[in-house]
Amino acid sequence: MSFQQGLSGLSAASQSLEAIGHNVANANTVGFKQSQVQFSDIYAGTLTGSGGNQIGIGTQVARVAQLFSQGNVSKSDNPLDMAISGNGFFRMSTNGAISYTRNGQFTLSKEGYIENAAGARLTGYMADANGVVAIGAPTEIIINKADLMPEATSSYELKLTLDSRKGNLVAADFDPTDPTTFSDSTSAPVYDSLGNVHTLRTFYVKTAGGEWSVFATNDGVPVDTGSTPQGLIGTMSFNEGGVLTTTPSTMTVPMEVTTGAYTPYNIVIDHAGTQQFAQDFGVSRQLPNGYAAGTLVDFSVSNNGEIVGRYTNGQVNVLGQVILSNFANPNGLQNIGENQWVETAESGVPMTSTPGSSGLGAVQSGRIEESNVDLTAELVNMITAQRYYQANAQTIKTQDQILQTLVNLR
Known part of the structure; x- marks a missing residue:
């Protein structure tokens, strides 16, 4: 009697219900990938080969495949959370044991490591003090909370519009404390090697129709360039169209600091693009580099995985870079629970690179990837699996009735 077919059907339907139940239970698990039971038929082997007369003896579970389709990406209030889009x-x-996950719910440990709820640490590439990412062997990412070292100002982009209507003055009469001895001026904060802030002020003295002398003071004191008059750092000439003709357009300002330990330094001011027109004095570009020391305030992750820190001095610096891995056959990965998989011979070796490259997805900061379980579809599948179970139970009942009929023959 063919009880075996019914029994195999009951077993298959039961395992299908188990997979459906597992999917439903993890409908709210971040990064979860639903499972799908796949079946195959069973035929008894024969030495002679019965061809078209062969009847199968039931079904079996061929494999439980995971569907790695993209889950919905939703907003998270935790800035450390990350979602992979792709x-x-x-x-x-x-x-040291490597695993892989799609669950990007991370926290910062007391040591500064980025880790998940299971205590596994996120890996990637670290950056040096200058924010240069060292691409090599992946390592556990640790957030460097050290202060950002100060950087002395070395260059200063300054684009102006000078008023050609101003009267001519005598450069030798320049006095930074007397506004009648210069035409216009502007100032900007600059920094020495220890991050102390100083005020660099530049003065513009019109000496002829298209000729200007440029002076500078450091914290109110004329800089010493060895030129006469004191504080003179250069001159500028303009053609009839008001275009700067002086080349190069740069002027070097020697900075001497009298308070605290310091390293004397030079600042190169570039006046490229400065013009002379019959209009009020104006500053259209004023960009000195350099900054004071800064303390890490927070950090975020960009789409390409770069971890960018923000400091109290207004600067940003790259602290490291998150990496992603992919496999030729993700279904060959072994699920070890806690939303993690490990490499197997069937999955192939991991292909590891930065997000957005080599076919890898982008990383979204402050986002999480929801489970890809479709509850509506799972509930329908549950009804279907239940009917399969009932139908297979009915075949066993029918076979039992047939057997009872044979037993009752006289």
């Missing part, structure tokens, strides 16, 4: 897995390390 292919790839976060590469995690647990005491």
Whole structure:
């Protein structure tokens, strides 16, 4: 009697219900990928080969495949949370053991490591003090909370519009404390090697129709360039169209600091683009570099995985870079629970690179990838699996009735 077909059908339907139940239970699990039970038929082997007369003996579970389709991406209130939009897995390390996950819910440990709820640490590339990412062997990412070192000002882009209507003055009469000895001026904060801020003020003295002398003071004191009069750092000439003709357009300002320990330094002012017109004095570009020391305030992750820190001095600096891994056969990965998979021979070796490259997806900061379980579809599948179970139970009942009929023959 063919009880075997019914029994195999009951077993298959039961395992299908287990997979459906697992999917439903993880409908709210971040980064979860639903499972799908796939079946195959069973035929008894024969030595002679019965051809078209062969009857199958039931069904079996061929494999339980995971569907790695993209889940919905939703906003998170945790800035450390990350979602992968596209292919790839976060590469995690647990005491050196590597695993992979799509769950990007991360926190910062007391040591500064980015880790998940299971204690696995996110891996990637670290950056040096200058924000240069060292691409090489992936390592556990640790957030460097050290202060950002100060940088002395070395260049100063300054684009002006000078008023050609101003009267001519005598450069030798320049006095930074007397506004009648210069035509216009502007100032900007600059920094020495220790991050102390100083005020660099530049003065413009019109000496002829298209001729201007440029002076500078450091914290109110004329700079010493060895030129006469004191504080003179250069001259500028303009043609009849008001275009600067002096080349090069740069002037060097020696900075001497009298308070605290410091390193004397020079600032190169570039007046490229400065013009002379019959209009009021104006500043259209004023960009000195350099900054004071800064303390890390917070950090965020860009789409390409760069971890960018923001400091109290207004500067930003790259602290590291998140990497992603992908596999030729993701279904070959072994699920070890806690939203993590490990590499197997069937999955192939991982292809690891930065987000957005080599076919890998982008990383979205402050986002999470929801489970890809479709509850409506799972509930329909549950009804279908239940009917399969009932139908297979009915075949066993029918076979039992037939057997009872044979037993009752006289």
